[in-house]
Amino acid sequence: MMELLAGPLAYLVFFLVIALYYALITLGLNLQWGFTGLFNVGVAGFVLVGAYASAILTTPDDPGRIGGFGLPVPVGMVGAMLSAGLFALLVGIPALRLRHDYLAITTFGIAVTLQLVALNLQVLTGGPFGMNFVPRPLYDVLGGQNGWNLAYLLFVAALVLLVWWGLARLTTSPWGRVLRAIREDEAAAAAIGKHAFRFRLEAFVLGSMVMGLAGAVYAHFIGFIAPEDFLPILTFQVWAMLIVGGAGDHRGAIAGAVLVWAIWTGSGMLLDLFVPPEGKAQAAALQVAGIGVALCLVLLFRPTGLLGRRD
Amino acid sequence: MILQQLADGLVLGSIIALGAIGLTLTYAILRFANFAHGEFLTFGAYLALLALGQFQALSTTTFGPLSFGWPLLASLAVAILATGGLALLLDRLLFAKLGRAGVAIAVVMGSFGAALALRNLLFFAFGGEPQYYSRAIQIALPLLPRSVLGGVRVTPDQLAVLGITVLLVIAMHLFLSRATLGRAMRAVAHNPQLATVTGIDVAAVVRWTWIIGAGLAAVAGVFAGLTVQIRPTMGLDLLLPLFAAVILGGIGSPLGAVLGGLIVGVAESLAVPLVGAEYRAAVAFLLLILILLVRPTGLFGERG
Amino acid sequence: MSLLKVDQLVAGYEPGLPIVRGASIRVAPGEIVAVLGPNGAGKSTLIKAIAGLVRVESGEVRFRGQDLRRLPAHRLVRAGLAFVPQTENVFANLTIQENLELAGFFLGRRRCQERVRAMFELFPDLARQRALAAGRLSGGQRQMLAVARALLVEPGMIMLDEPSAGLSPRLVAEVFAKLAEVRAEGTTILMVEQNVKAALALADRAYVLTEGRERLSGSAAELRSHGDLASLFLGGAGR
Numbered sequence: 001m002m003e004l005l006a007g008p009l010a011y012l013v014f015f016l017v018i019a020l021y022y023a024l025i026t027l028g029l030n031l032q033w034g035f036t037g038l039f040n041v042g043v044a045g046f047v048l049v050g051a052y053a054s055a056i057l058t059t060p061d062d063p064g065r066i067g068g069f070g071l072p073v074p075v076g077m078v079g080a081m082l083s084a085g086l087f088a089l090l091v092g093i094p095a096l097r098l099r100h101d102y103l104a105i106t107t108f109g110i111a112v113t114l115q116l117v118a119l120n121l122q123v124l125t126g127g128p129f130g131m132n133f134v135p136r137p138l139y140d141v142l143g144g145q146n147g148w149n150l151a152y153l154l155f156v157a158a159l160v161l162l163v164w165w166g167l168a169r170l171t172t173s174p175w176g177r178v179l180r181a182i183r184e185d186e187a188a189a190a191a192i193g194k195h196a197f198r199f200r201l202e203a204f205v206l207g208s209m210v211m212g213l214a215g216a217v218y219a220h221f222i223g224f225i226a227p228e229d230f231l232p233i234l235t236f237q238v239w240a241m242l243i244v245g246g247a248g249d250h251r252g253a254i255a256g257a258v259l260v261w262a263i264w265t266g267s268g269m270l271l272d273l274f275v276p277p278e279g280k281a282q283a284a285a286l287q288v289a290g291i292g293v294a295l296c297l298v299l300l301f302r303p304t305g306l307l308g309r310r311d
Numbered sequence: 312m313i314l315q316q317l318a319d320g321l322v323l324g325s326i327i328a329l330g331a332i333g334l335t336l337t338y339a340i341l342r343f344a345n346f347a348h349g350e351f352l353t354f355g356a357y358l359a360l361l362a363l364g365q366f367q368a369l370s371t372t373t374f375g376p377l378s379f380g381w382p383l384l385a386s387l388a389v390a391i392l393a394t395g396g397l398a399l400l401l402d403r404l405l406f407a408k409l410g411r412a413g414v415a416i417a418v419v420m421g422s423f424g425a426a427l428a429l430r431n432l433l434f435f436a437f438g439g440e441p442q443y444y445s446r447a448i449q450i451a452l453p454l455l456p457r458s459v460l461g462g463v464r465v466t467p468d469q470l471a472v473l474g475i476t477v478l479l480v481i482a483m484h485l486f487l488s489r490a491t492l493g494r495a496m497r498a499v500a501h502n503p504q505l506a507t508v509t510g511i512d513v514a515a516v517v518r519w520t521w522i523i524g525a526g527l528a529a530v531a532g533v534f535a536g537l538t539v540q541i542r543p544t545m546g547l548d549l550l551l552p553l554f555a556a557v558i559l560g561g562i563g564s565p566l567g568a569v570l571g572g573l574i575v576g577v578a579e580s581l582a583v584p585l586v587g588a589e590y591r592a593a594v595a596f597l598l599l600i601l602i603l604l605v606r607p608t609g610l611f612g613e614r615g
Numbered sequence: 616m617s618l619l620k621v622d623q624l625v626a627g628y629e630p631g632l633p634i635v636r637g638a639s640i641r642v643a644p645g646e647i648v649a650v651l652g653p654n655g656a657g658k659s660t661l662i663k664a665i666a667g668l669v670r671v672e673s674g675e676v677r678f679r680g681q682d683l684r685r686l687p688a689h690r691l692v693r694a695g696l697a698f699v700p701q702t703e704n705v706f707a708n709l710t711i712q713e714n715l716e717l718a719g720f721f722l723g724r725r726r727c728q729e730r731v732r733a734m735f736e737l738f739p740d741l742a743r744q745r746a747l748a749a750g751r752l753s754g755g756q757r758q759m760l761a762v763a764r765a766l767l768v769e770p771g772m773i774m775l776d777e778p779s780a781g782l783s784p785r786l787v788a789e790v791f792a793k794l795a796e797v798r799a800e801g802t803t804i805l806m807v808e809q810n811v812k813a814a815l816a817l818a819d820r821a822y823v824l825t826e827g828r829e830r831l832s833g834s835a836a837e838l839r840s841h842g843d844l845a846s847l848f849l850g851g852a853g854r
Contacts, residue, residue, distance in 0.1 A: 037416070039416050039419060039420070090600070094600055094603035094604045094607075098607050100416060101416070101419055102603065104344055104346075104419055105599070106599060106600065108346070108550070108551065108554070109551050109554070109596040109599055112593075113592065113593045113596045116589065116590055116593055117593070232547075236427055243420075281438075285432070286431065288428075289428040289432045292427035293424070295420075295424040295427075296405055296425060299417055299420060299421050300408055300409065300421075491717070491720045494713055494720075497708055497709060498706050498717055500708070501706050502703055502706065504703075505705075505706065506689075506706075507667075507688045507689045508666065508688070508689075508697075508698045508700060509689075509717060509718050509764065510693055510718070510720070510721055510768070511689055511717075511720075512689045
């Protein structure tokens with residue numbers, strides 16, 4: 001059994017865990033954009049906050065920085081959600097009362113700012129070298145690397161199902177119907193005024209909390225985080241996933257995440273095979289540019305997504 | 312020290328101001344936040360670098376103490392035209408089509424995608440290493456002696472950037488208040504349908520808005536390259552200060568954008584001794600949040 | 616010979632959902648023609664479709680024999696057909712003088728200045744406040760500025776969308792008196808109105824629109840004494 005988990009299968013497990021990490025983020029963004037029409041350009045920032053919050057709470061004490069507090073991983077995950085939600089409030093309160101593109105600008109701003117903080121506030125974040133020894137719960141009990149990866153995959157899959165179930169219930173509830181009404185019709189939204197602001201804020205905070213949770217999931221899987229894990233490209237990947245999957249559809253969001261991540265890693269592997277090492281950075285840039293163009297093409301020709309709703 | 316920071320802030324502020332004029336015009340007239348505007352700066356800076364290589368074959372003289380001469384000015388002209396062309400092309404291929412679909416946010420997202428593609432294409436073409444228009448070391452001239460609040464020293468290039476910015480801002484102001492096209496741009500920003508009824512070809516005004524906005528962005532990019540360095544991410548790094556300047560000044564107000572740009576530039580520069588140079592971009596973000604909380608229409612804005 | 620000839624016009628904001636459903640009207644040179652009708656009858660859509668601001672699906676619109684459907688909307692005013700929208704009909708961020716100068720930008724500088732002066736003579740109230748931003752004008756003054764903006768280019772015809780909307784009875788009388796003066800100078804007027812009484816007092820002829828089609832037409836005097844007028848309005852409004 002354990003031997004089977006080595007090699008390609010081990011890679012598949014690793015791939016799926018990361019894909020489901022993206023799926024979680026995409027589900028959070030789907031609540032914001034797909035259901036409420038909120039344009040969050042700072043996805044990477046909220047994931048970053050979640051990852052760092054959980055890492056600070058759960059890592060063993062480090063004399064070089066504040067914390068870690070050595071708390072249990074579930075506490076870290078709750079902390080991740082709360083802190084991502086807190087930052088969502090920080091930008092949501094000033095921006096959500098205004099026209100929708102203000103949110104785009106402020107979320108862009110907070111992602112830039114959080115990236116700076118992660119990079120420079122060494123006493124809290126470890127700076128450019130990031131944070132090591134983020135606990136991987138039950139690592140030894142579950143037989144180390146491969147067995148643990150498989151167990152973590154099951155855990156993340158369960159988490160995705162749970163979040164999906166919860167969001168599906170929420171979005172079909174009366175609360176979700178109000179969100180749709182707000183999304184479809186700015187005028188109707190204006191008519192309910194302050195009310196619309198509250199619904200928007202709730203959806204925005206909730207979506208950001210899911211992103212924070214995803215950040216924690218990532219941190220405890222890799223066991224090491226650094227600012228470069230949460231660059232603007234992450235925001236872009238998640239947007240590509242949501243658009244490919246079709247905004248407003250939970251299943252599409254998950255499928256889009258897995259599909260885009262497969263294309264992303266696949267094209268990355270091809271680059272590794274065919275591009276000499278000295279051209280790697282430039283080839284990677286070309287890959288990103290390609291995804292940028294692809295997103296524009298989908299927006300132009302398949303605005304409801306490649307896998308999305310048929311309605 | 313404080314005067315020196317003020318002077319540095321004004322130089323940075325004038326670069327932000329030039330970029331922000333274009334951003335506020337396209338924001339008001341095309342009605343969307345263009346996340347690719349930062350890449351217009353980068354594109355202009357690199358295009359001028361390319362053109363400079365050609366023009367320097369003809370002449371390498373420089374103006375007195377400045378690091379540059381006619382070749383860079385000619386390159387600047389090329390960069391303005393090329394960046395205007397790029398903006399028109401993007402509008403034609405992407406923004407106009409997405410705008411017609413009626414979902415305002417689709418255009419914003421399209422600009423996000425275009426920004427990513429452009430930035431990475433520039434990285435692909437030019438590599439990630441910083442580049443410079445001139446390797447010559449500039450000697451900073453003392454404007455005020457050390458005895459006066461620490462004194463002020465500026466390089467001739469910085470003075471040139473300030474001077475040209477002042478000229479461009481005055482020219483823009485006259486253009487918008489006097490010229491028919493300038494007034495037509497204000498009219499379209501206010502109410503495109505009424506502008507049509509008045510006989511204004513809105514599509515033509517939109518094209519000119521792209522050309523002028525992108526052209527000014529190219530100037531800002533070249534100035535940033537001249538006073539700092541040329542990198543593929545230079546426009547991305549300036550995007551947040553640009554948006555902060557636009558919102559601070561009030562969307563659609565070019566003079567507001569100039570003032571906003573100067574405020575952001577000076578604030579970033581003054582904050583350096585307090586929080587360290589690495590957090591300067593966060594200053595723009597704090598200003599942005601502050602203005603949204605206190606006065607979301609900006610200092611000169613008419614609309615929310 | 617009609618100045619404006621609209622035949623079987625079908626127009627609306629969304630394809631397949633026409634609001635104007637086969638309307639036909641005529642306006643002869645020198646006339647004041649009013650288009651009346653209950654709310655939602657398609658009056659505003661009709662006039663905006665003529666002005667090229669609403670998608671026309673089928674039908675014919677000719678002004679001085681020229682096919683307006685082939686003309687981009689911004690070219691209409693140069694062809695001699697000026698339009699005054701109902702609301703938002705001045706550039707609030709420009710001064711009165713700038714509003715007028717912008718309206719005449721295609722006349723050439725000298726001619727434009729002459730016309731601005733002529734408008735200031737016709738509207739002395741505006742002349743006194745020429746450097747004021749139009750956004751700071753009162754409703755009645757805005758309406759005057761909007762009419763002045765349209766007249767500046769010496770159009771053969773002006774179209775007004777509910778010139779009385781939002782004005783007090785005294786201001787309505789003032790605006791309509793100005794329109795009578797304008798007609799006396801030889802400008803043809805087509806207007807959409809809710810205010811039936813004021814419109815029929817000014818107009819020579821009128822059309823009554825219901826459900827996107829003209830149901831009744833005649834001279835203003837005929838319509839004033841027409842018994843069915845009220846029931847058409849009530850019937851239309853009740854739907």
